[in-house]
Amino acid sequence: MHLLRPYLPILVWGSRYDRSAFSNDVIAAVIVTIMLIPQSLAYALLAGLPPEAGIYASIAPIVLYAVFGTSRALAVGPVAVVSLLTASAVGQVAESGTAGYAIAALTLAFLSGGFLLLLGVFRLGFLANFLSHPVIAGFITASGILIATSQLKHILGIEAEGHTLPQMLWSLFDHLGEINWITVVIGVSATGFLFWVRKNLKLLLKKVRLSLLMADILTKAGPVVAVVATTVVVWAFDLAGQGVSVVGEVPQSLPPLTMPSLSSDLVSALLVPAILISVIGFVESISVAQTLAAKRRQRIDPNQELIGLGAANLGAAFTGGFPVTGGFSRSVVNFEAGSETPAAGIYTAVGLAIAALFLTPLVYFLPKATLAATIIVAVLSLVDLSILRKTWDYNRDDFLAVLVTIFLTLSMGVEVGVASGVAISILLHLYKTSRPHVAEVGRVPDSEHFRNIHRHEVQTDPALLTLRVDESLYFINARFLQDLIQSRVSEECEIRHVILMFSAVNEVDYSALESLEAINLRLKDFGIGLHLSEVKGPVMDRLKTSHLIRDLNGKVFLSQYDAWRDLSDSSVLGRAGK
Amino acid sequence: MHLLRPYLPILVWGSRYDRSAFSNDVIAAVIVTIMLIPQSLAYALLAGLPPEAGIYASIAPIVLYAVFGTSRALAVGPVAVVSLLTASAVGQVAESGTAGYAIAALTLAFLSGGFLLLLGVFRLGFLANFLSHPVIAGFITASGILIATSQLKHILGIEAEGHTLPQMLWSLFDHLGEINWITVVIGVSATGFLFWVRKNLKLLLKKVRLSLLMADILTKAGPVVAVVATTVVVWAFDLAGQGVSVVGEVPQSLPPLTMPSLSSDLVSALLVPAILISVIGFVESISVAQTLAAKRRQRIDPNQELIGLGAANLGAAFTGGFPVTGGFSRSVVNFEAGSETPAAGIYTAVGLAIAALFLTPLVYFLPKATLAATIIVAVLSLVDLSILRKTWDYNRDDFLAVLVTIFLTLSMGVEVGVASGVAISILLHLYKTSRPHVAEVGRVPDSEHFRNIHRHEVQTDPALLTLRVDESLYFINARFLQDLIQSRVSEECEIRHVILMFSAVNEVDYSALESLEAINLRLKDFGIGLHLSEVKGPVMDRLKTSHLIRDLNGKVFLSQYDAWRDLSDSSVLGRAGK
Structure with missing residues (x-):
């Protein structure tokens, strides 16, 4: 059993589970369940899938993550960015609304789950580091803009398509004549209401002396209020008959057993998107998990997280879902509502299963415009263009990476955008290290310290050229140092x-x-000595195995001061004595 | 005119050209021309093109490089590895021997020339550094094996095809019944003779007191002897009638004016191979140019070299050639024969033009087996498996990169091989920097030095945790440091x-x-101070523009000793005084 513990975190917390934890977990689960119903429907809409897929994608995954994941508070299910990526990837192989589309979404979840599991088993979680913070920030911001734009068609009650900003805007413009004004009134009211709730309700509730927690939960329940109110209005005035698009019939059923298709065409078309979804989903999830864990001084194991998320996605693939990950807002609600263990997730799953069985007829008249409004309000909080100013102030390379990521995500789509962001981050890093900072140093008078001759008043000796190389030496910059030394030596003939x-x-x-x-x-040919100083232990250990040290036309000095004393004595001081 | 000088090196050496340089250049040109005739035919064969293409590819390119290039000795034309890459790339879009094949080769030269020119104009020569030395060594070795294997069919007088080692061997095995034994005798004799010349002739000639230079040139003329002898034998005994494959009719003509095709299908199929050919050709060429320039203390400008090679390839594209670059053996012969300026290249081009006009009927009976023998002997000198042992001894990461490059080049072809070599070098570098060496340091007693506590006897203070980070901090390892500090601090509660x-x-x-x-x-939450010491100038300049320094829950110390004095006083010594 001890052998299994690292791989089954449920064994750790499960063995200490008590009544107090149970009641806290159940309360949190009830709150999260209420919040998740509209959210799940909305993200299924965003992913281009039937509404029940959103609920199914929240049931098995949340249970599997509770068994394998290490975070105590993370709530796994459909999230905005991953749903957008799903729509973009699956939209390229199938038509939304067809059976092929749903199967492609299952396959995407299956491939993503398999990839995450592989990364976890081979402990390759570090690969997620290839996404730099600015690239993530730029990508999330651009995705927020894309998602909000993609929902405008539901608010306007028209048809529109496209996976890039220009495509979407052009398509919206093209169908502008078909606007359904009743839908617009519902969509705009819902959006306005939700923005108001988000901005003002918490302050208001605090004034009427509700506890902070309660105020927070009521604020988060805003979407539920909007959903209930607009559903009732549509039903009461029979607005569905007047062209208001509604969710319609949702089967009353537990998650079905489904099989992803493994046809080689589909797999090869979805493999790259699946990898992207996995990496982005993992980065989003682990950021949330680590933030929440730090607040309670708990620890997250990134490789075990990969296994937890992998299991969750495999679960989604076999139960009618689509790719999932740990979501920010649902996890925060879960955490703030007082959940103590992942068992809260299991109770949430039970709650959602009950909803899937008994509550689905109630959403028949729910207007899609309301769901679109909840998505828009949620994702616009992700849009944060200040990253552009921050990186501009600190570091132009990072700025360039953000700019390229945002621009390409909006204009060429999510996959090109994030892949280019990663590529440009790596290229810029390689470019920077290809021309390392090399300082010529001299001795700080009467000391053993050596500093850059351009920044400090130091002693130098024309027969000595001392270069401090401020970078590891590897293939990208190997030639640079060679060129630099050759040009210095051919220009200054005093150097010995x-x-x-x-x-x-x-x-x-x-x-x-x-x-x-x-x-x-080359220096030997010119009669010039080559010496090394202050070589680090691990570097020296390795150099000792090479020809270099044996054939070195000079010495290796422990400190730069030793080198100065030894070499400067024999040249300048010697000459001065003549 | 001064404005143009950096871009037209010919203006620099042309203005000082005199009679002595002229006679030296002409002598070198005669020697190089004689050597180039069989070599050009052979590399055309290797590239799957008619023999005259090899000669055409040596004329215009050599003149254009003389105008734009910076090396005084580099000889530009078809070379083994680039010809192999050409055969591999063009073979994927057209059948060898067809007009489409020749046009695709022109297009490849055009794309490669354009890409090199772009790199040069935007001064992106550093991109060639992405090929690490071990990857280049592995790639050249594997290419040598591939090329030698690809020529076996000519030695055996059979048909065979394939672009990977298993394909070639399988195809040879399949056609083994069709061996032409007369061809085998010619091919094996020529190969044996050329190996003998390479190994023993120089020693022999030195014994009979020829000058070293003369001995060297006669050795290099070995292929010419083999060509003449086997051609005469085939003609005299009418062996062509007995199934010995000969070069056949070669048009007597100056290089024709040709047009590469820019059809979008062809361009998109050849773009990636063209980029690979450009980069590999550039790396090979610049290595030769720098080696030769260093011997005469001349300088090479990498970005101007890109322009020179770009112009040479564009020239090849419009005069019936195929991709070219600076070749090792021809450049060395040119250099050793005493060429002083790039004018020697222009005279070589004149010599080859005369050969194209008047000598081509003479090669009618030249057996292809002899050309194959010259190729095999030339490329086997490139095969050097010792790089495997050298990198194994020094650094397992580099070893892995070589091994992958060799294995994939042989088994999957040249393009996959070199691309994987580059990718794995970069990934391994990123992986290494993602888990930097972080040493906990303590004070060397009675000194201002601080060293790794695991390598030296040092003083430590349980309230102080000093970590020396041996790597630049960037997105790949940003999370690593955060995790490391969090785990140290949560384990050792004495740290202040x-x-x-x-x-x-x-x-x-x-x-x-x-x-x-x-x-x-996070440390502030735990009541622990965070301090920085020995921050470099450029790093500090940038950090000062950020929030970090303003909000730092601690100080920035110029030296680690200052930090120790300040912080250790206030904790340990203070406590000790109680």
């Missing part, structure tokens, strides 16, 4: 010794080793 | 101050800045 100060060199790879050997040979 | 020693941190990007801010906030 070149000292490379390696205090900031954390690695020397084989390419750089060959470059150093070439530098050594 | 965390000091990050930044002596080897050469950059802090925006993602890492956000991580540091998160670390700062």
Whole structure:
């Protein structure tokens, strides 16, 4: 049993489960369930799937995550960005509303779950680090804009399509003549109401002396109020007969057993999107999990999280769902409502199963415009263009990465956008390290310290060229150092010794080793010595196995001061004595 | 005119051209021309093109490089690896021997030339650094094996095809019944003779007291002897009538004016191979150019080299050629034969033009087996498996990159091989920097030095945790540091101050800045101070523009010793005084 514990976190908390934890978990589950019903329907709409898929995608996944995941508060299910990615990927292989579309969504969840599981088993969670913070921020912002725009058609009651901002806007414009004004009134009222709730209700409720927690929960319940109110209005005035698009019939059923298709065409078309969805979903989920865990001094194991999310997605694939991950708003509500263990997730699943069985007839008259309004209000809070200003102030490379990510996500779609963001982050990093900062250093008078000759008043010796290399040496910059030294030595004929100060060199790879050997040979031809100083332990351990140290036309000094004393004595002080 | 000089190196050496340079250049040109005739025919064969294409590809390109290139000795034309890449790329879109094949080769040269020119104009020569030395070595070795294997069919006088080692071997095996034994005798004799020349002739000639240069040139003329001898034999005994495959009719003509096709299908199929050919050709060419320039203390401008090679390839595209680059053996011969300026290249082009006009009937009876023998002997000198042992000894990551490159080049073809080599080099680098070496340091007694507590006898203070981060902080490792500090702090409750020693941190990007801010906030919650020491100038300049320094729950110390004095006084020494 101890062997299994790291892989089944449920064994850890399950063995200490008591009555107090139970009652706290049940209360949290009730609150989360009420909030999740409209949210699940809305994200199914966003993903282009029938409404019940959203509820199904919240049941099995939440239970599987409770068994395998390490976060105590994370609530797993459909989330906005992943639903958008699903719509974009599945929309390329099938027509929304067809059976093929639903099966492709299952396949996408299956591939994503399998990929996450593989990453977890091989402990490759670090791959998620390829998404830099600015790229994530830019991507989330651009996705928020895309999602909000994609919902405008429901608010206006028209047909429109497209997966990029220009496509969507053009399509909306094209169908502008078909606006259904009753739908517009419902959609705009719902949106306005939800914005008002989000902005003002909490303050208002605090004034009437509700507890902060209660105020918060009532605020989060805003969508439920909007859903109930607009459903009643549509039903009472028979607005569905006047062109207001409603959710319609939703089967009363527990999640069905479904099979993803593994046809090679479908798999090869969905593999890359599945990988993207996995990585983005994982990054979103682990950020939420770590934020919440830190508040209670709990720990998250990223590799076990991969397994938990993988299991959740596999669960979604076999129970009529679509790709899921840990959602921000639902997890925060779960956390603030006082959930103590993942059992709260299991109770939420039970609540949703009851809803799927008994409450679905009630949403027949729910207007799609209301669901669109809840999505718009939720995602616009993700849009934060301040990342552009922040990165501009701090670091132009990061700014460029954000700008490219936002621009390409909006204009070319989510997949191109995020892939380009990752690629440009890596390329910029490689470009920066390809031209490392190399400082010529001199001695701070009467000290053992050596500093940049352009930033400090220091002593230098024309026969000594001391270069402090401020970067690890590897293939990307191996040639740079070679060129630099060659040009310095051919310009300044007084140089008798070149000292490379390696205090900031954390690695020397084989390419750089060959470059150093070439530098050594060339300097030897010119009768110039090559010395190293302040080489770090791990770097020296490795260099010792190479030819370089044996054939070095000079010495290795423990400190730069030793090098200065040894080499400067024999040249300048010697000459001065003549 | 001064404005143009950096872009037209010919203006620099042309203005100082004199009679002595002229006679040296002409002598070198004669020698190179004689050597190039069989070589050009052979590489055309390797590329799957008619023999005259090889000669055409050596004329215009060599002149254009002489105008735009910066190397004094580089000889541009068809080379083995680029010809193999051409055969592989063009073979995927057309059948060898068809007009479409030749046009695709022109298009490939055009795309490659355009890409090189773009890189040069935008000064992107550093992109060639993405190929690490071990990947290049592995790729060249695997290419040598592939090329030698691809020529076996000519030695055996059979038909065979394939672009990977298993395909080729299988195809050879399949046609083994069709062996032409006369061809085998010619091919094996020629190969044996050429190996003998390469190994023993130079020694022999030195014994009979020829000058080293003369001995070298005669050795390089080996292929010419083999060509003449086997051609005469085939003609005299009418072996062509007995199934020995010969070069056949070659038009007597100057290079024709040709047009590459820019049909979008062809361009999109050849774009990626063209980029690969450009990068590999550039890396090969610049290595040769830099080696030769260093011997005469001349300088090579990598970005101008891109322009020179780009112009050469565009020239090849419009004069019936195929992709070219600076070749190793021809450049060395040119250099050793005493060429002084790129004018030698222009005279070589004149020599080849004369050959194209008047000598082509003479190669009618030249057996293809002889050309195959010259290729095999030339490329087997490129095969060097010792890179596997060298990298294994020095660095397992580099070893892995070589192994993957060799394995995939042989089994999946040249394009997959080199692309995977680049990808794995970059991934391994990112992986290594994603888990940086972080040393906990303590004070070397009675000194201002701080060293790794696991490698040295040092003083520590349980209230102080000092971590020296041996890597730049950026998005790939931002989370790592955050996790590390959190786990240390939650395990050791005595810690009151965390000091990050930044002596080897050469950059802090925006993602890492956000991580540091998160670390700062979390430590503040726990009542622990966060301090920085030995922050480099450029890093500090940037951090000063951020919130981090303003909100830091601690201080920034110039040296680690200052930090120790300040913080250790207030904790341990203070407590000790009680």
